[in-house]
Amino acid sequence: MTDVYLTGRFVGTITNPVEFLTRIVEERRKGVISSNVNVHYDEELDELHVENGKGRLRRPLIVVRDGRPMFSEGVMKKVEEGQVSWEELVNTGVVEYLDAAEEESTLVAFSEEYLTPEHTHLEMAPFDMFGLCTSLVPYSNFSAAQKVNTGSKNQKQALGFYAANFMVRMDMDVSLIYTPQRPIVRTIMHKLSNYDKHPSGQNIVVAVMSYRGYNMDDATVLNKGSIDFGFGRSSYYRPAIAEELRYSGGLIDEICIPDKEVKGYKSEHDYRFLEGDGIIFPEAKVAEGDVVIGKTSPPRFLSSMEQYNLAAESRRESSVAMRHGESGIIDLVIITENGEGNKLIQVKVRDQRCPEIGDKFTSRHGQKGVVGLIVPKADMPFTASGIVPDLIFSPHSVPTRMTIAHLIELIGGKVGALAGRYIDGTAFDAEPEEAVRQELLALGFRDNGVETMYNGVSGEQFKVGIFIGNMYYLKLKHMVANKLHSRARGPVQLLTRQPTEGRAKEGGLRLGEMEKDTFVAHGAALLLKERFDSDKTRIPVCEECGLVAVYDEFKKRAYCPICGDNAEINFIEIPYAFKLILDEFKSMCIYPKLVLKNKY
Amino acid sequence: MTKERDYETRLPEKLAKEIRRILPSSASKKKISEIAGEVYREYKDMKVEPGEAVGIVAAESIGEPGTQMTLNTFHFAGVTEMNVTLGLPRIIEILDGRRLITTPTMEIYLKKEYNDKEKVRGVALSIKEAHLSEVTSEFSINIPEAKIEVKLDRGKMGELKISESVLLKALKRVGKTISVDIKDDLLIFKIKKGKEEKGISEVYRIKEKLKATHISGVKGIPHVLPVKKEREYIILTAGSNLKKVLELKEVDATRAVTNDIFEIESTLGIEAARQAIINEVFKVIENQGLNIDIRHIMLVADTMCVNGRVKGITRYGVVRDKASTLARASFETPINHIFDASLKGEVDNLNSVIENVMLNQPVPIGTGLPGLVTKVRDA
Numbered sequence: 004m005t006d007v008y009l010t011g012r013f014v015g016t017i018t019n020p021v022e023f024l025t026r027i028v029e030e031r032r033k034g035v036i037s038s039n040v041n042v043h044y045d046e047e048l049d050e051l052h053v054e055n056g057k058g059r060l061r062r063p064l065i066v067v068r069d070g071r072p073m074f075s076e077g078v079m080k081k082v083e084e085g086q087v088s089w090e091e092l093v094n095t096g097v098v099e100y101l102d103a104a105e106e107e108s109t110l111v112a113f114s115e116e117y118l119t120p121e122h123t124h125l126e127m128a129p130f131d132m133f134g135l136c137t138s139l140v141p142y143s144n145f146s147a148a149q150k151v152n153t154g155s156k157n158q159k160q161a162l163g164f165y166a167a168n169f170m171v172r173m174d175m176d177v178s179l180i181y182t183p184q185r186p187i188v189r190t191i192m193h194k195l196s197n198y199d200k201h202p203s204g205q206n207i208v209v210a211v212m213s214y215r216g217y218n219m220d221d222a223t224v225l226n227k228g229s230i231d232f233g234f235g236r237s238s239y240y241r242p243a244i245a246e247e248l249r250y251s252g253g254l255i256d257e258i259c260i261p262d263k264e265v266k267g268y269k270s271e272h273d274y275r276f277l278e279g280d281g282i283i284f285p286e287a288k289v290a291e292g293d294v295v296i297g298k299t300s301p302p303r304f305l306s307s308m309e310q311y312n313l314a315a316e317s318r319r320e321s322s323v324a325m326r327h328g329e330s331g332i333i334d335l336v337i338i339t340e341n342g343e344g345n346k347l348i349q350v351k352v353r354d355q356r357c358p359e360i361g362d363k364f365t366s367r368h369g370q371k372g373v374v375g376l377i378v379p380k381a382d383m384p385f386t387a388s389g390i391v392p393d394l395i396f397s398p399h400s401v402p403t404r405m406t407i408a409h410l411i412e413l414i415g416g417k418v419g420a421l422a423g424r425y426i427d428g429t430a431f432d433a434e435p436e437e438a439v440r441q442e443l444l445a446l447g448f449r450d451n452g453v454e455t456m457y458n459g460v461s462g463e464q465f466k467v468g469i470f471i472g473n474m475y476y477l478k479l480k481h482m483v484a485n486k487l488h489s490r491a492r493g494p495v496q497l498l499t500r501q502p503t504e505g506r507a508k509e510g511g512l513r514l515g516e517m518e519k520d521t522f523v524a525h526g527a528a529l530l531l532k533e534r535f536d537s538d539k540t541r542i543p544v545c546e547e548c549g550l551v552a553v554y555d556e557f558k559k560r561a562y563c564p565i566c567g568d569n570a571e572i573n574f575i576e577i578p579y580a581f582k583l584i585l586d587e588f589k590s591m592c593i594y595p596k597l598v599l600k601n602k603y
Numbered sequence: 604m605t606k607e608r609d610y611e612t613r614l615p616e617k618l619a620k621e622i623r624r625i626l627p628s629s630a631s632k633k634k635i636s637e638i639a640g641e642v643y644r645e646y647k648d649m650k651v652e653p654g655e656a657v658g659i660v661a662a663e664s665i666g667e668p669g670t671q672m673t674l675n676t677f678h679f680a681g682v683t684e685m686n687v688t689l690g691l692p693r694i695i696e697i698l699d700g701r702r703l704i705t706t707p708t709m710e711i712y713l714k715k716e717y718n719d720k721e722k723v724r725g726v727a728l729s730i731k732e733a734h735l736s737e738v739t740s741e742f743s744i745n746i747p748e749a750k751i752e753v754k755l756d757r758g759k760m761g762e763l764k765i766s767e768s769v770l771l772k773a774l775k776r777v778g779k780t781i782s783v784d785i786k787d788d789l790l791i792f793k794i795k796k797g798k799e800e801k802g803i804s805e806v807y808r809i810k811e812k813l814k815a816t817h818i819s820g821v822k823g824i825p826h827v828l829p830v831k832k833e834r835e836y837i838i839l840t841a842g843s844n845l846k847k848v849l850e851l852k853e854v855d856a857t858r859a860v861t862n863d864i865f866e867i868e869s870t871l872g873i874e875a876a877r878q879a880i881i882n883e884v885f886k887v888i889e890n891q892g893l894n895i896d897i898r899h900i901m902l903v904a905d906t907m908c909v910n911g912r913v914k915g916i917t918r919y920g921v922v923r924d925k926a927s928t929l930a931r932a933s934f935e936t937p938i939n940h941i942f943d944a945s946l947k948g949e950v951d952n953l954n955s956v957i958e959n960v961m962l963n964q965p966v967p968i969g970t971g972l973p974g975l976v977t978k979v980r981d982a
């Protein structure tokens with residue numbers, strides 16, 4: 004007796020599971036049962052699972068009978084003529100969707116030539132084993148699987164043309180590349196996914212060589228001339244949003260140029276771009292700290308006394324200003340109302356980003372790297388025909404990672420650029436490397452892609468040939484302009500009086516526990532003390548009770564609230580955080596008594 | 604120079620002996636003293652200087668390679684088939700001072716006269732613990748007569764070399780209320796009737812107890828594996844019982860080891876336990892292909908054993924023994940430590956590193972350690 008489960012729930016038993024299973028499969032192929040049903044017989048547990056629920060990963064395969072695919076020449080012809088639709092293929096049992104469980108009991112042929120009578124299914128196309136993004140990696144069957152994976156992940160981070168209506172969208176943290184191009188070396192997925200309509204990279208000339216050590220450890224060297232011509236140039240957009248919120252008691256935020264009496268008024272200079280309505284005008288050049296939308300809010304707490312004061316006095320400033328370290332040009336101003344009927348102001352700030360040292364670039368093969376040096380065009384190496392590479396890629400990045408596809412694309416791109424055509428790099432189904440090389444030879448170049456090159460600085464010929472060609476390169480969204488940060492002094496936290504954390508808050512870089520250990524391990528006691536001085540405080544301590552005393556600024560003398568004026572009081576220097584922990588001990592009803600002793 | 608301070612100016616005995624061993628006998632006296640001088644300079648360079656932060660250096664030296672250790676490497680060590688916990692889990696187990704380790708094993712070396720293939724097998728079988736259920740094939744209960752009948756498996760008994768008399772002797776120890784009889788291949792247990800009737804559950808309980816009765820071998824060693832190591836036959840075990848194994852006459856008691864540190868502590872003492880910690884930690888590190896100076900591990904082992912009992916590097920172990928309240932509070936469960944300290948009215952004299960970091964005073968290590976003393980001349 005075999006237990007039968009329907010989407011995981013026990014429904015009954017049957018005596019002949021194999022017959023039952025074949026019947027379900029046959030009926031499904033006939034279109035009697037929904038194509039959404041999958042069935043799997045587990046021999047070890049003697050359980051039969053019928054699945055028709057949501058959320059299963061399924062993929063289509065061509066059904067094979069007696070070693071012959073159901074997708075025959077005749078069917079193919081009909082499909083080509085447009086007589087048969089995909090639904091019909093599924094409903095007539097030519098194609099079926101399998102889930103992970105049902106796939107267990109099948110034997111799938113990789114391609115038609117491998118078919119034997121034992122096979123039950125045939126792969127629709129070899130590259131079908133990849134998903135959409137991974138299929139975008141050309142020649143991926145030549146690279147290590149892990150690099151194909153990172154290559155596909157990197158493409159998701161590339162700057163491109165993400166939406167045609169970008170001008171009216173208010174997306175957070177997006178970029179647009181200025182002159183995106185179609186890749187010369189492409190796969191069938193580029194066609195299927197309409198990649199030409201939203202490309203995200205550029206075809207550039209890449210030389211594989213080292214350049215004065217500035218491209219070691221995955222760094223790349225960029226040609227200043229290429230940047231000037233627009234390579235990797237992009238716009239970065241960030242919206243600033245303000246809303247006229249309504250509070251209880253009829254109080255309301257006000258979008259306006261804040262009055263000078265308002266609490267927290269910045270300075271006239273900061274508000275200089277605001278027009279009469281309190282909103283900035285388009286195409287204004289703003290920098291860090293400039294107010295984009297002026298706003299005032301009602302006071303936080305209304306005490307009974309304050310109600311009789313002038314309203315303006317107690318209102319506080321709550322304008323939206325440019326963030327720390329950010330600048331740009333006002334791109335778009337939208338004044339609308341939101342769902343609750345509040346006035347809503349959205350301002351989009353645009354910032355042009357040219358490639359600079361530290362920006363991240365990648366090919367489509369998981370070979371990412373940051374720019375290590377930007378070289379004037381005159382100093383770049385050049386070939387005999389005068390070609391100057393846009394980017395210099397380190398040869399040491401290849402051997403350990405085995406990204407052969409990276410090298411093949413280089414040749415493919417070169418042929419494509421010279422012959423003026425696209426090169427097909429679909430996995431398992433690409434133009435053969437040998438044919439591409441022969442074409443390169445016919446075009447008048449060495450078939451191995453190597454060329455004689457000359458030192459741009461001295462004009463001397465390099466003693467070795469340099470592998471040079473065209474590649475599709477992507478600019479990734481991690482740009483230094485968004486990350487660069489340093490601080491010498493700046494704001495502190497209210498509670499601990501220690502420096503704030505994070506770039507947005509102009510914070511410091513934390514010298515953490517493990518870093519502290521390294522100071523101790525080196526025996527650098529006084530350096531450690533100096534580094535931890537950020538929240539240094541001088542507090543009076545009563546010698547009698549050992550608690551923190553009070554210093555009276557008017558009388559210029561310290562006294563102890565417990566032991567009185569006559570107690571002996573001395574000042575000590577401790578981190579404010581330690582004073583805080585003493586207070587916390589007191590809140591736990593623990594008496595932390597400080598016993599003072601002269602150190603010297 | 605007083606005699607007590609000789610260690611400051613002289614080479615240690617071991618190094619001196621090594622020099623003498625390595626140098627050819629034809630070496631002149633001048634050459635020898637020259638070489639010894641060079642060795643002494645090297646030796647002095649290797650010595651830890653006063654104020655060196657040995658603890659933190661040890662912690663960093665073990666901790667940094669520790670991040671590269673593969674987590675959860677259960678694998679078969681070399682030619683043996685014994686499954687031994689290795690890698691980070693084992694290190695954690697040792698340094699935490701866990702009393703119950705996941706895979707206790709022993710390496711039992713035998714005396715010379717037992718060192719051949721056949722005898723090793725025999726010794727191994729005599730060490731392996733056997734329960735009654737392993738030498739029997741069937742248990743049946745006779746409730747009205749309060750009897751349990753057990754069918755013996757003679758083949759198994761022969762294999763494990765258990766005779767009837769050994770069996771009976773072991774079973775007599777089960778309890779006074781049960782009498783044992785042997786009839787052909789049948790063991791008959793009669794439960795002596797006391798003042799009250801024995802119910803089914805009682806008989807059943809006795810049956811289960813009988814099944815688990817220890818018949819022969821060393822308790823706590825369910826598996827044995829004789830293997831050849833270099834030129835010797837040794838026995839690897841799953842499970843450990845150092846005390847009982849050392850008592851066996853076939854065993855070379857000077858070399859038999861277990862990986863259970865607490866067993867070593869209770870059988871051989873704290874010094875042996877310290878050495879065991881060093882050996883076990885070093886074994887894992889070596890196995891992972893890492894290179895850590897053994898002195899760091901020795902320091903950790905010293906810290907764990909300094910009080911005469913093995914203590915783990917946990918808040919219940921060595922951290923609890925720290926003198927400073929603030930130092931204890933800085934490592935896990937601060938509130939408990941603070942409450943305890945306030946109940947006892949503890950005083951923190953700020954003598955060690957972490958308290959001084961908390962108060963941002965120079966830590967008494969490295970440049971923060973020495974004080975400058977000067978004689979003030981009278982005016």
Ligand SMILES: [Zn+2]
Binds near residue numbers: 545548549550
């Ligand atoms: Zn006082």
